[in-house]
Amino acid sequence: MRNVLPADPATDDDLAEVAGMVPGPGFLPEIGGHGAAGIERVRLAMDNLGLAFYETDLLRDTVKATANAFAIFGLPIPEPEGTDVPRRLFWNCFHPDDQDPDGYRTNGDTRRERTRDTYFERVRIIHQQTRQIRWLEVMGRIFGPLARRTHIVGMCRDVTALVEAEERQRLLSIEVNHRANNVLAVAQALVAITRADDVPGFRAAVQARILALARTHDLLARSAWQTDLRTVVVNETAAFGGQVVVSAAPVLALRPSVVQSFAMLLHELAINAAKHGALSAPQGQVAVTIALQGTEVALTWREHGGPPIASAPDHAGTGTALMRRLVQAMHGTLASVWLPDGLRADLRLPLKHCTG
DSSP states (O other), rough: EOOOOOOOOOOHHHHHHHOOOOSSSOOOOSSSHHHHHHHHHHHHHHHOOOOOOEEEETTTEEEOOOOHHHHHHHHOOOOOTTOEEHHHHHTTBBHHHHHHHHHHHHHHTTTTTTSSEEEEEEEEEEEETTOEEEEEEEEEEEETTTTSSOOEEEEEEHHHHHHHHHHHHHHHHHHHHHHHHHHHHHHHHHHHOOOOOOOOHHHHHHHHHHHHHHHHHHHHHHHHHHHEHHHHHHHHGGGGGGGGEEEOOOOOOEHHHHHHHHHHHHHHHHHHHHHHHHGSSOOOOOEEEEEEEEEEEEEEEEESSSOOSSSSOSSSHHHHHHHHHHHHTTTTTEEEEEETTEEEEEEEHHHHHHHH
């Protein structure tokens, strides 16, 4: 990343004002005025904004910097503070991938091959104590006649946390866009697969499934795209209150790509139970058990207290067809048994495909 700031050519008075040395411990450029007030303003910038100041003597190839500049690079602070050090001491800390490009630009500046007097750059360094890669923002002004540059006066700060936050935001934007496309694709598939005897029935079925999608998307958004199996079950069956009892051990985190399919499957089971099974009766109950069985996640949906079941349905409806597709998408299996006192559905999902 590179930004170029326009500026008027520097004068000797500019150099004297910006780069004047102040007696006392360390080196402080007097920015904003001379004397104690100017020094205090610089100290506030150093303490509260993390700014470090430096002056490069291009003729002697040396650098004079504040103590916190050395700390940013993980370098030992010279004794006494304010002592000139070789420029290469800082230059050698630059990330190898940034050394050559930045060196080329800087040399072009000093030879006046580039028409700029100020610069603002974001570069990587390797902290000399932790060996971690850190991101710095470096701002400076180049002084001296056009043919022979003499000084660079500037400041820098560690912006690693900012860069990492920007990267997380970028990835989140990509993820949100990906999820939105997935939701639209699923919604389109739901409309295509839904069957009903009349328009009101079709509308009700589609609306219920779209609302289930919306609940899942809201759950993922509120939990920063991270949630677990039990939370999804509770979220999808919350409308039935105490009629659905969930037992889960241990807590199993789900991949965001699986949450949507799993939630839609639970929605179909709940809707079926509300229409024909245990949740259609006040005394009916559903017990949902989640456990690990070897390399599989096992979920059992067991209904009790609903209308008596004489036999399994004689045909597969839209809900059954949708559940088959969802289970296939999760690389799992679903076995359903219609017992006299209620449905039992056993879902098995490969651990490697659904958790993590």
